[in-house]
Amino acid sequence: MVYTFKGKELGSFFALSTDYATERDEFKGYDNLINIHWNRNDVPIHLSIDNVEQVLFPNQLTTSTYLQKLSFKKGEPPLTSFSFNREFYCIIDHDQEVSCNGVIFFGAFDIPKVTLEGNEIGKFEALYQVFIEEFKTRDSIQGEMLMMMLKRLIIKTTRLTKEQKIGQRLDDSQVDIVRKYNVLVDIHFKTKHQVNEYAEMLFKSPKTLSNLFAKYNHKTPLQIIHERIALEGKRQLLYTDKTVKEIAHDLGFHDAGSFHKLFKKITGHTPNDFKKSTRLLAA
Structure with a gap:
């Protein structure tokens, strides 16, 4: 079952799907969707995110x-x-942690997962039922109500993420630096390949960033950049007809050899070998 809200003025869109895998085709008219996925079953769900197997x-x-x-x-x-576009939620000046560039969407973790336990299960289920009721209520304030409820869902999920994934190792200001770094990498990874470039934008030293990342994550700031570049390389190899040279140029490399070297370091495969192997798996 799919419940939707569509705002004609701004092209805003918000949907609740009870079976995302089979129903997401109904969202094709809306680009750049951000999603919160929830396994409400008694058994695990297996999915693949960017060609990496995940278990929810x-x-x-x-x-x-x-x-x-x-x-x-x-x-x-x-x-x-829950699926929404920036026109629905992100145009509002939300607090940074619960914005579209917040902790659970762009930032601290590769694939963020949080587990509902104890009374949190009941709280989320109660919120889910209110969502269903509100989607069925068609009036002039429906969009505003749904936006408020979505923010509540994001706040609750963000709090659990910070408790379960970060714990007491970082304070809020440090979490915000980590989040901002990841957001900046998402924006600039095609043109900025060095940690010092991001450190300058954050008014921090590269050493400060390295020490901060070491507190909670085994990855270094440079690894974040390299993995983001490799991820985009994989996407373009899988879903476009661009040559390796064209992809390298698009990702800010002056020569394909440098991209080739970085890609193999991160993935363990050359770009061409990666493309061939994934096509064989899909055949």
């Missing part, structure tokens, strides 16, 4: 954005998903 256990939530490619195996249990 019962009462776990994760997120995905328009930058990621999701796929599902046939016969998987239904996945509950």
Whole structure:
């Protein structure tokens, strides 16, 4: 079942799907969707995000954005998903942590997963039922009500993410630096390949960033940049007809050899070998 809200003036869109894998085709008219996925089943759901297998256990939530490619195996249990575009939620000046560039969407973690436990399950289920009722209520303030409820869902998910994934290792200001760094990498990875370039934008030293990332994540700031470049390289190899040279140029490399070297370092495969192997798997 799909419940939708569409705002004609701004082209805003917000949807609640009870079986995202089979119903997401109904969202094709809307680009750049941001999603919160929730396994409300008693069994795990297997999915692939950017060609990496993931398991979402019962009462776990994760997120995905328009930058990621999701796929599902046939016969998987239904996945509950909230999907919205920037016109619906992000044009409002929300607090940074719960904005569209917040912790759970663009930032601290590759594939964020949070687990609902104890009374949190009941709280989220109650919120889910209110969403259903509000989607069915057609009046002049429906959009505003749904936006307020979506913000509540994002706030609750963000709090759990910080508790479960970051704990007490970082304070709020440090979390914000990590988030901002990841957002900046998402924006500038095609033109800025060095940590010092991002450190300058954040008014921090590269050493400060390295020490901060070491507190919660085994990845270094440079690894974040390299993995983001490699991820875009994989997407273009899989979903476009561009040559390796063209992809290298698009990602800011003056020669294909430098891209080739970075891609192999991150993925373990050359660009051409990666493209061939994924096509063989899909055949």
